[in-house]
Amino acid sequence: MGWLSDNVNLFALIAAIVILVLTIFIAGSxxxxxxxxKAEGELTDHKWDGIAEFKNNLxxxxxxxxxxxxxxxxxxxxxxxxxxxxxxxxxxxxxxxAHNKKFEEKWQNLDNTDxxxxxxxxxxxxxxxxxxxxxxxxHGKAQNLHRWGKEEGxxxxxxxxxxxxxxxxxxxxxxxxxxxxxxAKAIAVYVMNVLSDKKKNINDxxxxxxxxxxQDEIKxxxxxxxxxxxxxxxxxxxxxxxxxxxxxxxxxxxxxxDFVKNVLEHGKKGNIGEMPSFAYRNFxxxxxxxxxxxxxxxxxxxxx
Numbered sequence: 001m002g003w004l005s006d007n008v009n010l011f012a013l014i015a016a017i018v019i020l021v022l023t024i025f026i027a028g029s030x031x032x033x034x035x036x037x038k039a040e041g042e043l044t045d046h047k048w049d050g051i052a053e054f055k056n057n058l059x060x061x062x063x064x065x066x067x068x069x070x071x072x073x074x075x076x077x078x079x080x081x082x083x084x085x086x087x088x089x090x091x092x093x094x095x096x097x098a099h100n101k102k103f104e105e106k107w108q109n110l111d112n113t114d115x116x117x118x119x120x121x122x123x124x125x126x127x128x129x130x131x132x133x134x135x136x137x138x139h140g141k142a143q144n145l146h147r148w149g150k151e152e153g154x155x156x157x158x159x160x161x162x163x164x165x166x167x168x169x170x171x172x173x174x175x176x177x178x179x180x181x182x183x184a185k186a187i188a189v190y191v192m193n194v195l196s197d198k199k200k201n202i203n204d205x206x207x208x209x210x211x212x213x214x215q216d217e218i219k220x221x222x223x224x225x226x227x228x229x230x231x232x233x234x235x236x237x238x239x240x241x242x243x244x245x246x247x248x249x250x251x252x253x254x255x256x257x258d259f260v261k262n263v264l265e266h267g268k269k270g271n272i273g274e275m276p277s278f279a280y281r282n283f284x285x286x287x288x289x290x291x292x293x294x295x296x297x298x299x300x301x302x303x304x
Contacts, residue, residue, distance in 0.1 A: 008071070008088060015126075020119045022081075029056070029193040034086060040057070041054045041055065042054065042055045043055065043205050053210075065250050090204045096282050100271065100282065100284045103284050103286065103287075104284050104286055106229055106284065108286060110282075110286070112293055115286075115289055115290045115293035115294075116290070118286075118287070118290035118291045118294075119284055119287075119290035119291045119292070119293050119294025119295070119297075120291075120294045122287055122290060122291055122294075123135065123291060123294055123295075124284075126281065127291075130142040130275070131143065131144075131145055134303060135295070135298055141273075142270075142273070142275075143270060143275075144156075144297060144301070145295050145298055146298045146301050147299050147300050147301075148255070148295055148298075149198065149254065149255025149256075149259075149292075149295060149296055150192070150255065150300060151188035151189060151191075151192050152188075153254075153255075154184075154187065154188035154191055154254070155181075155184045155185060155188050155190070156175075157172070158175045158176075158179055158184045158187065158188075159172045159174060159175070159176040159184065160174055160176070160294070161174040161175075162249075162270075163268075163269040163270050164205050166266075166269065167239070167246065167247060167248050167249060168244055168246065168247045168248075169241075169247050169248040172232075172248075172249075175228065179224065179228055182220075183220070183221075183224040183228075184224075185217070185221075186217050186218075186220040186221035186224055187221045187224050187225050187228070187229065188221070189214065189217045189218055189221050190218050190220075190222050190224075190225055191219025191221070191225070191237065191251055191254065192213065192255070193218055194218060194222070195237035195251050195252055195257070196252060196253075196254050197252050197253060197256050197258075198254070198255040198256050208261075213258075217293070224238075232247060232248040233248045233249065233250075234247075234248075236252070237250070237251035237252050238250050238251075238252055239251070255296065256292070257285075257288060257292045260288055260291055260292040261285075261288045261293070263275070264277070264278045264281075264283060264288060264291070265277060265279045266276070266279075
């Protein structure tokens with residue numbers, strides 16, 4: 001029987017047999033005693049409604065079992081099963097690690113198109129219940145991922161604030177009214193083209209007028225960022241400010257694999273609710289890259 005090769009199954013079977021035998025033996029002896037015993041012996045002074053108890057010595061078998069159980073308990077905790085033998089949780093984690101290694105080896109060289117397709121599949125199974133099958137957030141019930149990791153997402157955060165990931169700086173308030181729409185747009189261009197590791201290469205733009213306009217927007221955005229955002233995010237967007245590392249979100253990671261991985265592992269508090277941690281899903285790096293690629297492939301909706 002192959003299933004008995006599992007130490008846990010073997011231990012459980014032996015324990016079940018012992019319990020069954022003891023139950024039959026003790027039940028039989030008690031039934032026999034109920035049938036044959038007579039009310040004889042010395043009574044204690046404890047009486048109630050004409051009922052008293054006998055002065056019986058502590059049963060030797062009971063005392064032996066009690067002491068043996070204590071000894072076995074100490075052995076079990078410090079020497080036996082939990083700390084020095086088989087663990088179902090440990091075995092499960094080993095199997096997950098082995099599977100993930102095989103998965104990574106098989107899919108580590110996917111191109112972006114295949115990553116997007118994989119990410120969409122994972123998203124539909126794990127994320128669509130809250131974000132919707134089209135990732136638009138189901139009318140505000142969750143974050144609209146079409147804008148996330150893009151300039152539109154930065155503008156939205158400036159206007160609506162963010163509850164963040166538990167940074168020392170606390171929740172980011174709404175800057176609507178305090179920062180003009182033009183400056184918010186310029187800050188978004190500056191972050192995505194200069195600070196974020198996802199930065200675009202402005203030199204790839206062939207249209208000289210468009211290139212010059214973006215450069216002007218970047219200069220404007222840097223000034224607006226320094227005036228309004230650097231006090232928490234730091235002048236380099238690293239989130240290290242006021243002498244505290246990790247004081248606020250690291251904008252260099254915005255829209256990148258690292259940011260997605262951090263959110264999946266730790267969850268995220270939001271203005272519309274709280275996203276739980278998905279660490280229990282044991283996503284591989286390839287799967288997280290796929291999720292990030294899929295979200296990055298989404299285009300802002302026309303009504304935004």
